[in-house]
Amino acid sequence: MLTSETTTPLHQPEPEDRSRWVALVVLCTGMLMIVLDATVVNVALPTIQDDLGFSQSSLAWVVNAYMIAFGGLLLLTGRLGDLLSRRGMVLAGLAVFSGASALCGLSQSDAMLVVARFVQGVGGAMASAVILGMIVTMFPEPREQAKAIGVFAFVASAGGAVGLLAGGVLTQAISWHWIFFINLPIGLATAVLALRLIPADRGPGIDRSTDFLGAVLVTGALMVLVYTIVSPAAQDGWGASSTLLFGAGGLVLLGLFVAREATAATPLVPLSIFRSRAVTGANLVQGLAVVGMFSTFFLGALYLERVLHYDALEIGLAFLPTTLLMGALSLRWSEVLVMRFGARRTLIPGLGLVAVALLLFARSPVDGSYWVDVLPVMALMGTGAGLAFPALMNLAMSGVEPSEAGLASGLVNTSAQVGGALGLAVLATLSTGETDRLTAAGEALPQALNGGYHLAYLVGAGVLALALVVAVVVLERDPAPEPVAGRAAGPVRTDLVCEPA
Template identity: 40%
Template sequence: MSVQETLRTSAAPAAGPARRPGLILAFLCLAGFMTFLDVSIVNVALPTIEDELHISQTTLEYVVTTYGMVLGGFLLLSGRLADTFGRRRMLQTGLVLFALSSLVAGIGQNAWMLIASRGAQGLGAAFIATSALSLLTVNFEEGAERNKALGAWGALSGLAAVVGVTLGGILTDGPGWRWVFFINVPIGLIGALLAPKVIAESKSAERTRSFDLAGAVSLTAALILLIFTLGQTVSDGDLPYGRIYGGFALVALLLIAFVVIERRAANPLIPFSIFRRKSLRAANVIAILLLGTCVTLFFFASLFLQQVLDYSAMRTGFAYVPLALLTAVGAGVASQVVTKVAAKPVLMVGLALATAGMLMLWRAPVDASYLTDILPAFALMGLGLGASFVPVQVSAFAGSEEKESGLAAGLINTAQEVGGALGLAVAATWAFRRVAELTEKAHGVPELVNQARTDVFHDAFLVGGVFAAVAFLVTAVLLPFTKATGEPPVPRG
């Protein structure tokens, strides 16, 4: 029996529901869709939340970044837990936690209650995202079958980000912003109950009694502290330089400690040998930059439409509909093309379109017309994002074995979520650096205030465009040409 046959046999569940690929894929994609949806669904509701809960604009950032901060910080740990204790079990745990924390967020009465519950949502989402993606790679053979499944996952994860802003606008102007969170409660609880009927349990073929808890704690703490410290660089008053410099110093110490722990651990959280795969290395770097572009777009475009162009929340939501539709089109085309050609050229086209779209928003005037200024930029962004999410996912898993599917899923999801939170923190730091100066120059004159806000948002869009352009260069230089194949890779000794 070959090594791969042994791995598949030892990893197979003893009992479970009959394998129905279509149903399994739909269920897992729906679970992933829900977690990605909550990255962006609050964006359109932010001005309303700001007014009702009396949150300052600089604190408002944490409503978005706390979710991504905790989600990104716990993804690797949750991936290893899923491999060790059962992927379906961790998926169910995440769905229940996500539902309950969404309920608390919906009834939140102040900024910190909302932010804390968003953190709990992020923890639940970490269990969901890695477990669902790991189960997907285990249930579909590498090659055309897995590439199509990953294409569907990538398409829906990308689509969720833009559907989120549309749905957020409808709910905010409809039953109210709290329903942005309440909508998750029945979906999460029903999903947890249905999971055993849809998908069999799965664990890693390599079971160990030891677990790298020290590595998990040090890396998770470093990621969370890094994103929090970046958030501290945006302040309504004097910058807390001591807290900022101290935070970065502690991040560096935690990362050094993590590397030392991993090199000495018998069963490390991240076996550094996995980074020998060029496609995985490049895909994770690209994912960081791509999600930095994506989250920057939704956060600042939502504010631009409402605070500069005076759109309502619902109108803002509907303004994203073409972007959502074209994201689906771009992802659909990419998921078909990527099974026939290498992921690299598909990704380069997508990133080029996304860069162009962000640069168009960078030049949008203070009295921008939706048809001539916003819609063309959204069209390019939709096609570009849709065409980018799919090949990034495919590249991240190219050549991976079943035993490391949880780790690979944790890495790519960590890159995406940390990228989104880091990207927004960097864009906000750069964009808000001139708020005090521009506000003073405006002297309260409405036209000058609007121009000042536009200048701030222009700076943010430019940062998002730079992220996409750098991702294009990384793809061109570092991502290898990997074509779909129906045969699993032969393990190298």
């Protein structure tokens, strides 16, 4: 792919020390642009609906089209980055994402916007799937790697809150079109700097033995499963025939993919990667933990809008403490805590704080005060996420061979996207059902809405408790902290591999 440049193997980090950190900022800027796009649209949906004439049922496809393409292609694009070129995959993804963003901003019909959002999701998957793998290979030394992953984790987990604020500001100050147009200068600048700062790389390439059948099966399975979650399940219910049909189809494709990978000579996703308890446990915890985060970002935003009557900008500002605390912990303290106590010991209290935040939100009244009922939740959520997600990223990438870093990166992103989509669909359905029940029982609409949100928060807290159990049971214990005063803690273990039974 990159024949005119001097290439280096994927596993050799070449940039000078300062250039590596600048390159990290460049990669994370591109990641932030992609991650916040998943939520920046939410606060603008009412305006988009009025402007382009969306029906209430079709409006969800502005979000769903992006999520189906993004979640469905992460594993495939992560592995293709390993086989071809990670830098090339990022650059191609930025080009597709930026071009699709322009089409989104120029959309004059509902169909044009939905199609452009799907293409935008394709570009987002291409660019983001391999970024974490690139960071791991650029920073092989444990302490530097923990710090770099902390930066990435902040961007990946706080992007949703940043998107709510950015969407509110742009929609109210200019127009909804600019939530997409703003991606063009950011994408162009990121691509130019990536070309200059990130060395060209080349993987082993695609040949006749490449697992094309596995690629088709896993992409089809993930797209069908995400579609099932965001469309028939959310609209018709989990017991509807359409939900069961598409869900069964997705599971059959997934089963065929696993069978194919177990027998393929050069599998797209080597199943041996799941022998690592760190990788398997971290992905399970990631998929469960984002359920709680999504319930806060999405249903919490609805509580602020529909019960407390905040406008778009006020909603974004309400989430600002979460973003600031996540940033302070992820950027400044995550590396210190992970190196001192270990990733598992840092993860567990973080998950506990997120669960407590959801329990607090489940007592928020219809006449709630921001300072009493919302701010403490945002503070606990930001602190818990700032502790948990950098530790999760460290665990998910530990024990992974450099040649599989892109795959592991795509895997942890897929866990977040599919877990978030599933969690949001389940919690939104439960919330709507409880609201309908309370309304039928004679409750006023604000009380009925709030009752539905409370149920969703309680279920989210229960899912976080399950994530805590998985973290305790599946993840291996960290090495004992260094007892000698004044002496640096030992490096994070990267050999947490469970031997085959």
